[in-house]
Amino acid sequence: MQPFVLSRPKTLAEAGDLARAQPQDSALRAGGIDLIDRMKEGLEAPARLIELRWLGESEAVMRALGPDGEGLQIGALVTLAQLAGHEGLGEAYAALRQAAGSAATPTIRNAATLGGNLLQRPRCWYFRHADLVCLKKGGSACLAVSGENKYHAILGGGPSFIVHPSTLACALTALDAQVVIRGTEARTLPIAELFVTPKQDAKREHALQPGEVLVRAILPKPGAEQRSGYAAVKEKQSHDWPLAEAAVKMSLQSGVMTDVRVVLGHVAPIPWRSREAEAALEGKPASEALFAEAAKAALAEARPLRDNAYKIPLAQGLLREVLHRVAGVPLPE
Amino acid sequence: MSDRAGITRRGLFRGIGTAGLLAGCKPSERPPTTTDDPGAAASPGEETAVGPGPAPLSFTLNGEAKTLEVAPNITLLAALREQLRFTGTKVVCDRGACGACTVLIDGVPRNSCMTLAHDVAGAAVTTVEGLASGGKLSVLQQAFVRNDALQCGFCTSGMLMSCQGLLERTRGQKLAREDVEAAIAGNLCRCGTYPNVVAAVLEAAGGSA
Structure with a gap:
């Protein structure tokens, strides 16, 4: 990995300022599983990693896991292991518990977070290979169209044919989750609006702007039975x-x-x-x-x-x- | 062999390896040795910055306090092996896919290859070298030996740490086969020692309960 500075802001406001100051050359880091992987593969070389794990007590909402009114809130820094073992995810929210427990491996789940899982980049082998052309990397073609496409999209594809890599996204969408995003202002979106189709913009998979941080997901109060x-x-x-x-x-x-x-x-x-x-x-x-x-x-x-x-x-x-x-x-x- | 010759395989490679490597480096390619980031001192508010050059890091390794200078782009795995010379933790995939580099960070099994060294500031790290005490293998290690739970041994140090993590978080509980299988689902063994690993852990759990 190329050298970089680790910045450890105490507040989300500072984290956002740092990210906006270097939008092309910094990255927000939570568990860092996908980010470090992309950096090791030479796909990215940010000069600054802005560490969300070092946020202070004023941002405790980033680590919250529990009731939110009659629903449930999950901070972006909650790990997949915490979700998989959370008793508050009863039968109504079982899909999320099962999804979290099935992703990756136990050791990865001990580090990977809700926010990172939702915002990770696709696992397409053409995207992940630093030397290969890909629409997501500013290239002119999606090699999956005529190449090896065993693991690619069968629905909603084109011009890029990635499949969305997040396991939590599937469960959270079924549970009608909302996500809270904080930048210069806070906004709350139905989770479906977090995701960007390749027809909307082939270069991105989520709607966050530079300096915006995904703060938490909220599961609504469960319906009857x-x-x-x-x-x-x-x-x-x-x-x-x-x-x-x-x-x-x-x-x-x-x-x-x-x-x-x-x-x-x-x-x-x-x-x-x-x-x-x-x-x-x-x-x-x-x-x-x-x-x-x-x-x-x-x-x-x-x-x-x-x-x-x-x-x-x-x-x-x-x-x-x-x-x-x-x-x-x-x-x- | 190594006792008689007074030289070890690793020691020999280490001696000729670094000399050869440095000789082949242009000065600009050598790792930086000082922290010269002006931003670190001038950071706004409470934000602190580390790097990009080597910066001090303190943590506990197998119960012993360690302080070293390490750059932010060095993984915990690399710092353990190449700086602290704790080579029991193995490098295999270096992408979090195989589990050979598993260590305990504050008791939790983690992939040290996907962890930055500076992530463990102030934490307690346990590697395979921390399992034995006083020259005596731990109960778990002895169970591995008795149950023939390793073949080539490359996954073993990581496998042991995942199992140690399981034993620590379930102390006093009765373990089922499924518990062990779930705990080692991140440790790839190409020799296929899984059944013997499971038997070893169940034996160690029974023995220490």
């Missing part, structure tokens, strides 16, 4: 990125599903909310046949590349599995 779940398929049980993920949230009363959210991960450049699947399920009694129909609807618009058509049945099967589990309908043999 709310339950949720998450699952991922990987080539390996650990140490691996998902091939596909599914997160589901619903209120289940007398077997009838309402307020349904269906989100697929690692199939699109953003966490992919399927309104088609939600419409198929909303207000109806849970059943095996309905779940199969919803899974079909969720992937109806999929446009696979050369090597990733396998993701269609994979994501369908995964979504059905999660729906069965969340609704308590036994899986068919």
Whole structure:
């Protein structure tokens, strides 16, 4: 890694000032897992790392994990290990607990944070190779279009075909989370508005401006009889990125599903909310046949590349599995 | 062998390696030896800055206070091995993907390759060298030996630290096979020693409970 200065501001205001002073040549650092990786790979060489872990007590909200009114707040510096073991994430928010516990490895989860997980850069091998062209690095083409695209997007792709790398993003989108961002002013966004599609701007995956810091996520008060779940398929049980993920949230009363959210991960450049699947399920009694129909609807618009058509049945099967589990309908043999 | 010859493999490489390396360096490529960042002193408010040159760092290593000068872009793994000469912690992937470099930071297993040395300021770091005491292997290490829980040994120092972390946070509790499997899910072993590692940890947990 190139030499750099570690800055340790005590307040978010100072951190923001430092970042705005050197927008092209500084980086905010929380757990630093993805950032250090990109620096080791020669993708970035910031002259200054602005350390969020050294923020003082006045910014305790960055580390908060607990009730927020009738909902739940999660500070950006909360680690995935803390989330995975948090008892406050009961059945209503189980999708987030399961997602956090499945990401990366136990040692990475002890360092990686909510904020860093949401804002990490894509894992596409063309992006991650310092010598290869990529739209995200200012290049003129997405090599995944005609290259090795086994792990790329089947939904919402183009002109870049990355899949969004954040596991927490999938679960938080299903749980209708909001994110609080602080720059010169504070703003709160539905989490869906945090993510930027490649059609909007191929060079970025999130909507934060230089000097803005993601402070916390807020989960709304759970609906009546709310339950949720998450699952991922990987080539390996650990140490691996998902091939596909599914997160589901619903209120289940007398077997009838309402307020349904269906989100697929690692199939699109953003966490992919399927309104088609939600419409198929909303207000109806849970059943095996309905779940199969919803899974079909969720992937109806999929446009696979050369090597990733396998993701269609994979994501369908995964979504059905999660729906069965969340609704308590036994899986068919 | 090494006793008789009075020379070790690592010692020999160390001697010829650094001399050769420095001889091949142009002066501008040598690592900086002073902190000459004017910004460090002139920082606004309470913000403090470290680097870019070597800066003082103090932490506890295996119960002993250590102070060294290290640049911010040096990982904890590199500082342990190359500056403090604690080479029990291994470098393999250097990207947080294999777990060979696992150490305990305040009792928590972490990848030292993805941790900057300055991240452990004031913290207590335990490496594999800290497990034995008084020349006697720890209960966990002895269980590894008894259960043949290593083959080539390259993952072992990291594997031991993940297992040590598990034993420390579950002290007095009964461990299941799944607990151990979950704890070592970040430690890659190409020799496939996992079943024996699990057996060793269960034995060590039973023995120390």
